[in-house]
Amino acid sequence: MKDFFLSQYNEGFYTQDELKQIGFASIGKNVLISRLARIYGASNISIGNNVRIDDFVILSGKIEIGSFVHIGASSNITGSDAGIVIKDFCGISNHVKVLAITDDYSGVSMTNPCIPEQYKNNYKKKIILEKHCIIGSSSLILPDAYLAEGVAIGAMSMVIRKTNPWGIYFGIPAKRIKERQKEILKLEKDFLENFINNQGGGISAK
Template sequence: MAMLTREAIETLGFASVGENVQLSDRASFYGASRIALGNNVRIDDFCVLSAGVGGISIGQHVHIAVYSSLIGAGKITLSDFCNISSRVAIYSSNDDYSGITMTNPTVPSEYTGVTHADVFLGKHVIVGCGSVILPGVKLKDGVAVGALSLINRSCGEFGIYAGNPARRIKERSRDLLELEQRFTTSKTK
């Protein structure tokens, strides 16, 4: 995986770019002027970030693995220490599948019933491979999502969620908060 140089990253026109940002030269960015990247962000091959009017905000120490996508008109926020595994799809816009309206972006909006809603992932959220997150969902701090899960409603903090649709299956340890504190303190020395 070849990473873009800092100079190449700056030519893409992001809203902001932190330090130590690693972007694959095989990732695609649409609406880059509405995408903000924090420090220590890594985005791997074949990821697609398509920022609508709400934009995409990515915090510190965030990894987005291969073939993942963040798409939609609503704002998508990935807070510090988020980990998005491969083939995860995060949507802040969604077509109406009922048949009452037409679908797809080639049809004028007056004939479609697309809904838009912000998506928020709190600190230390990890999303397992192949999972789908739908518009309007909030994953509070410490949520872990099992592989191949459908997240169609918000999830409470430090829970492990899995399934289709996902449900809370157990509690997640908060030990990582102590590790975060030690990590953060070690960086200031």
């Protein structure tokens, strides 16, 4: 399993030396970021180990990404200065939007990035994805959402509030429709033991 990610999927991604030149706050080992991804404010972004970020992903604002995280093509992770935290073993499918900032739609302020801040009333709140969360394609995660450990969000759902651990959520807004099994936790333990034995080191994200 030595350098599995780099050996299997290196075409079209930045080299490790190139990643170091981008200027991330921190970046771990075995990180694959597509050359077609767009990164704004790299100094506010930290990335753990064994992470893959695919084509046309947008990363901007304050973002913390753990280890063994995948962000699928055409997703938008906008942390603003509120911040987004994506912990270990999370999976974000294609076309997902995780937005820690939104315009005020009430009409009491102006909107859109072309307007100076003093005329706007943007809503900013931190978003956290705990370990083992997975988000289905084309879903939307809005400010102040909290995805508890093991939460799965079905495709084309919208999350606007806190969730409870190990549930499957679906809909607009997303509601808990089913319990999610915790077999993942046993597999995680076995995986890490084998991975560490083969790699000769840990996986600490930071």
